[in-house]
Amino acid sequence: MSRLKPRDFLKAAIFFILLFMAWGTIHVWSRTMAVEQGYCLSHQQALKEQFVTDNNALQLEISTLKSSKRLESMANDMGLHTPCPDQVIYIWQDE
Amino acid sequence: MPGSGDIHMAGRVKFILSLFLILLGALAVRAFCLQVVMDDEIISHASNRFDCTVKLSAHRGVILDRKGESLAISIAVDSVAANPYLIKNPYFEASRISKILGVDKELLAARLKSKKYFVWLKRYVTPSEVAALKDLHIKGIGFYKESKRFYPEGASMANVLGIVGMDGYGLEGLELFYNNILRGASKQIVAQRDGLGRIIYARGLSQVSPRDGFDLHLTIDRRVQYIASTALRNAIQRDNARSGFVIVTNPGTGDIYAMASCPSFDPNRRSYKNLIGHKNRIVVDAFEPGSILKPFIVSWGLDHSIFEPADIRFCENGKLSFHHITIHDHEKYGWLSVKDIVRYSSNIGMVKLGESIGAHDLYKCIKAFNLGATTGIDFPGEARGIVREPGRWTDIDMANIAFGQGVAFTGIQLITAFNAMVNGGVMVKPHLIDAITDTKGHIIHKYKPSIIRRVISPKTSEEIINIMRSVVEDGGTGEAAKMNGYHVFGKTGTAQKIDPITGTYSHSAYLTTFFGGLLDGNARPIITMLVCIDEPHPNYYASQVTCPVFKEIAGKCVNVMNVSPTIKIAQKE
Numbered sequence: 310m311s312r313l314k315p316r317d318f319l320k321a322a323i324f325f326i327l328l329f330m331a332w333g334t335i336h337v338w339s340r341t342m343a344v345e346q347g348y349c350l351s352h353q354q355a356l357k358e359q360f361v362t363d364n365n366a367l368q369l370e371i372s373t374l375k376s377s378k379r380l381e382s383m384a385n386d387m388g389l390h391t392p393c394p395d396q397v398i399y400i401w402q403d404e
Numbered sequence: 405m406p407g408s409g410d411i412h413m414a415g416r417v418k419f420i421l422s423l424f425l426i427l428l429g430a431l432a433v434r435a436f437c438l439q440v441v442m443d444d445e446i447i448s449h450a451s452n453r454f455d456c457t458v459k460l461s462a463h464r465g466v467i468l469d470r471k472g473e474s475l476a477i478s479i480a481v482d483s484v485a486a487n488p489y490l491i492k493n494p495y496f497e498a499s500r501i502s503k504i505l506g507v508d509k510e511l512l513a514a515r516l517k518s519k520k521y522f523v524w525l526k527r528y529v530t531p532s533e534v535a536a537l538k539d540l541h542i543k544g545i546g547f548y549k550e551s552k553r554f555y556p557e558g559a560s561m562a563n564v565l566g567i568v569g570m571d572g573y574g575l576e577g578l579e580l581f582y583n584n585i586l587r588g589a590s591k592q593i594v595a596q597r598d599g600l601g602r603i604i605y606a607r608g609l610s611q612v613s614p615r616d617g618f619d620l621h622l623t624i625d626r627r628v629q630y631i632a633s634t635a636l637r638n639a640i641q642r643d644n645a646r647s648g649f650v651i652v653t654n655p656g657t658g659d660i661y662a663m664a665s666c667p668s669f670d671p672n673r674r675s676y677k678n679l680i681g682h683k684n685r686i687v688v689d690a691f692e693p694g695s696i697l698k699p700f701i702v703s704w705g706l707d708h709s710i711f712e713p714a715d716i717r718f719c720e721n722g723k724l725s726f727h728h729i730t731i732h733d734h735e736k737y738g739w740l741s742v743k744d745i746v747r748y749s750s751n752i753g754m755v756k757l758g759e760s761i762g763a764h765d766l767y768k769c770i771k772a773f774n775l776g777a778t779t780g781i782d783f784p785g786e787a788r789g790i791v792r793e794p795g796r797w798t799d800i801d802m803a804n805i806a807f808g809q810g811v812a813f814t815g816i817q818l819i820t821a822f823n824a825m826v827n828g829g830v831m832v833k834p835h836l837i838d839a840i841t842d843t844k845g846h847i848i849h850k851y852k853p854s855i856i857r858r859v860i861s862p863k864t865s866e867e868i869i870n871i872m873r874s875v876v877e878d879g880g881t882g883e884a885a886k887m888n889g890y891h892v893f894g895k896t897g898t899a900q901k902i903d904p905i906t907g908t909y910s911h912s913a914y915l916t917t918f919f920g921g922l923l924d925g926n927a928r929p930i931i932t933m934l935v936c937i938d939e940p941h942p943n944y945y946a947s948q949v950t951c952p953v954f955k956e957i958a959g960k961c962v963n964v965m966n967v968s969p970t971i972k973i974a975q976k977e
Contacts, residue, residue, distance in 0.1 A: 347596065347606035354460075354605065358480075361463060365479040368466070372474040372556035377630035391960050399968060 456597045462588030463843075464551065464572060465617030467565060467579075469626040470659075470838055475557055476565050476579070478572075480549045482534045484525040490544030491516045497542055501525060504536045527570065528552050553579075555671040557626055560633035563665040563684040564624065564783075564836070567674070576682060578620065578836060581784045585840060588617035618848055621839040623659035628652055631960045633664035636935075639953045640666050643940035649685045649815055650957065655823035655921065655932045657853045658832035661961075686815035687781060690789040691936075693818060694899025695749045695881075695946075696917050697808035699868055702746055703825050704769035705761050707864040713743045713871060717756040724752045726803055731755060747874045749881045749896060751807040758806030766805060767794040772859050773821035774831060775813045781834045789813040808899060809909070819934045821859075822919050826869050826893070826929045829860040869893050869929070876920065876951075884951035885920055887959060889969030891927070894920020894954065896946030901939070913939050918950035922958060925970050931961060 373379070384390070438446060467476035484505065491497055494516035502509040505526045515523040526533075527550065534547055553568040555561060566577020574583035591614040596604040632650040640648050652662040669681040683689065705711050722736035733750050745753030758766055770776060776791030790812040797805070804810040816834055824831035833854040840849040860868075872893035876882040881896040897917035900909040921932035935950040935957075943949055961967070 343606045344604060346608075347604035348602070350605035350609055351595075351603045354609065362480045365463075365477055368474050369477050369479055369554050369556065372477065373554075375473065376556045376558070377560070377627055378558065381630075381634075391963060393959060397963065397969075 454596045454598075455594055456603070457592050458595045458603055460591045460593060460614045461551070462590045462614040463616045464553070464568070464588065465586040465619045465843075467586070467620045467622065469622050469624050469629075470661075471625060472621070473626055475561055475622065475624075475626060476553055476555050478551045478553050478568075481528050481552045482531070482547045483527040483550045484529055484534075484537060485546050485548060486516060486523055486525055487521050487544045487546070488516050488518050488523060489521060491542070500540055501537065501542070501545075504533055504540075505529065553671075557630065558672060559668040559670050560630050560664065561624075561626065562668050562671045563682070564629075564663050565671065567671045576784070577684065578622075578783065581782055582620055582837070586617040586620065589615045616843045619841045619843065620837055621841065622836055623654075623661065623838045623851075624663065624836065625661050625965070627964045628662040628957075628961055629664060631964070632662040632957050633666065633668070635953050635956045635960075636664050636666045636937075639937060639949065640940075643937060643943055643949050645940040645949075646938045647685060648935070648937040650933065650935050650953070651686050651815055651819050652931060652933045652957065652961065653819055653823060653834065655827040655929045656832070658820070658823065658834045659838070660834055660836050661931070661965075662957075663836070684783065684785075685936075686819075686934075687783050688785045688787050688814070690787045690812040690814050691915055691938075692809050692812050692899045692901075694808040694897035694915065694917060695751075696818065696822075696895050696897035696919055697805075697811070698746055698749065698754050699872055699895050700773050700775070700821060700825060701754065701757065701761065701766065701769055701806060702742060702871065703860050703864055703868040704765070704772070705757060706742075706867055707829075707860040708765070710760050710765075711742050711757065713867060714741050716741050717745065717753050719745075719750050719752045719756075722752070724755065726755065727800055729800060731803065731807075743871045743874060746871050746895065747877075747880045749875075754806040755803045758802055763794040763797050763802050766802065767791070767797075770805075770811065773824060774856070775817050775821055776811065777817070779816050779820045779834055781816055782836050783816075786816065787814050789817055808897065815934055815936060819919065819932065822921075822934065823932055824859045826865060826872075826921060826932065828862045828928075829858055829865045831856040831859050866927075869923070869927070872920070881947055882918060882920065882951050884947045885918060885954045885958075887922075887955060890958070890962065890967075891923035891970050892920060892958070893923065893929070894918055894951075896951065898944060898946050914944040916940055916944055916946050916949045918946045918954050920954055920958075922962070922967065923970060924967075930967060931958065931965070933957060 464478045466474055469475055488494070495513050498509050498513035498516050501507070502512050507526055512525060515525065525545070537545060551572055555565060564577055566579040567575050568579050569575045572587065574580035574586065579586065593609065594607070596606050598604055632652055636648050636650045639645070647666060649665045650662065651660065653660050663684070663686055665683065665685045667678070667681040669678060706713065716739045719733060719737035719740050721738060722733040724731045731751050733752050735748065737748060737750050737753070740748065740750055740753050742757065744750075745757065761769070770791055776789040778786045778788055792801075801810050820831065820834050833856055835851055835854075838851055839847055841847050872895055873891065874880055875896065876886045876892045876894055882894050885892055885894055895918070899915045899917070900911070901913040901915055902908070903910040903913065915936065915938050917934065917936045919932065919934040921929040924930045933954055935953045937949050937953070940949045962969075
């Protein structure tokens with residue numbers, strides 16, 4: 310059985326050191342990426358919440374603008390009023 | 405040959421090398437201890453420092469009307485809080501904050517001086533108030549997002565929708581009844597926090613996101629609701645009344661188009677000073693119905709062939725001595741047919757019809773129409789009403805019940821029974837919810853009309869509608885509800901109230917009611933309505949108080965609901 314030569318030992322040592330460095334680099338890179346993505350997710354989550362809030366606020370704005378009280382008040386200001394049943398003229402719809 | 409100096413040098417190198425080896429060994433042992441032996445403890449320390457629990461809140465569902473318009477919606481708004489330990493000069497800061505928030509300076513100062521780490525300064529502030537406060541750069545003041553419920557229709561829908569508390573739970577009305585459906589389910593996840601306190605979702609967001617609350621689609625039409633609540637409020641002011649309510653329904657399906665109570669309250673202000681205004685009187689208040697009970701008894705008698713519409717009874721010229729009491733009619737009537745007894749609302753005629761029916765059948769009639777029992781409407785706090793067992797009725801009780809006294813029912817019971825009487829004889833459960841959908845609009849539950857039982861035959865239903873049509877014709881007690889171009893039917897009621905001091909029927913306090921409806925081209929009722937006004941002064945007759953309200957509401961409803969007139973007013977060439 311031949312003994313391992315010092316040169317081969319050196320090669321193996323360098324290989325394992327490089328492997329270890331590569332593994333370390335990938336590990337650190339992946340952790341950095343995970344944290345970066347975590348920040349990104351956090352930002353997107355906040356953005357989503359903001360959009361939902363904005364959407365609800367806009368819906369509320371629409372509902373407030375269309376509220377019956379407001380519309381009636383505006384119509385009254387313009388001199389409009391609800392027609393009485395005898396003021397409504399029904400016409401035949403074209404066939 | 406090496407000198408003594410070289411030998412010394414080699415010894416030092418070996419010593420330093422050994423020292424390094426020992427140190428390296430110590431480091432290796434320490435690393436082993438930290439990584440292997442104490443790993444749980446170390447991870448726990450790290451977790452405590454960086455990990456945090458984040459609550460992903462579910463958004464409360466929206467309440468919409470039958471046309472999809474928002475009636476209740478939640479949005480995130482800021483609230484202001486403080487840590488009193490960080491406030492240097494409480495009086496000075498309270499003075500500055502008070503000018504912006506409009507909160508009493510003394511109250512703010514007391515809160516800022518308190519021995520607590522957290523005090524609210526004002527909940528739900530406006531964006532401009534937040535900006536102004538931030539400009540003050542006060543250390544120890546913080547802003548927190550909170551969900552607030554807004555009600556665009558304000559007081560007109562308040563008694564139906566109810567309100568939501570500060571903690572996001574429904575406290576009254578539909579907000580309470582459907583709280584679990586509207587609230588959704590929040591979810592907590594573990595995230596990490598950096599040195600600046602920012603949240604990092606380094607482990608990703610959970611696959612199971614919080615379930616937002618479902619949206620409620622009501623049967624209520626907010627335009628009809630507004631018309632009803634405005635007409636009711638005006639009538640109460642005009643007639644100096646205490647309170648009142650209006651309910652508008654679809655008799656065929658049990659859909660409730662409007663449910664207005666007055667007094668009401670502004671749900672956007674969260675004031676609890678006038679709790680009487682928070683009641684939905686239609687569901688929670690029971691009252692003696694008075695003459696509006698008459699058509700139920702007549703329809704029962706007709707259905708069981710106890711009498712016919714043309715049968716006549718002598719109405720004693722307006723005055724009947726009965727045991728030790730005297731029963732009056734408001735006019736001196738002689739012989740009246742069953743139809744005219746209803747048309748002119750003769751109490752004496754009804755006493756005689758009641759005698760023909762008998763106590764047990766009268767009780768059966770009340771129970772068949774589900775009066776004095778809950779309807780099962782999807783609203784909290786429904787009252788049962790009061791009906792005693794017929795075995796405990798005296799002859800006077802029976803006479804009183806025949807014209808609507810001595811029993812108490814809620815508005816929702818009366819309109820449900822009325823719908824059963826006029827829709828062909830079938831009792832349909834009343835309801836406020838049309839559908840439940842998720843946030844993407846997918847239908848989770850769709851309401852279908854729920855038929856409870858048949859009460860009277862379709863023929864009797866048609867007969868009683870014809871009788872009630874005569875009530876709103878010329879000479880009838882409900883003439884004031886007549887509408888040009890539409891077939892209207894209904895019945896008036898003017899019930900004496902019990903005087904709380906004497907315990908007898910008052911001659912100055914009345915409860916005035918009218919229930920009625922409109923017929924379509926096929927003589928089927930399409931809209932029914934109950935109007936009730938409590939203690940109007942000085943006018944108290946239904947023809948003066950509630951019939952005009954019915955006419956006003958129905959007249960506007962036909963426009964917004966596209967109900968075309970049944971009488972031909974234009975001819976095609």
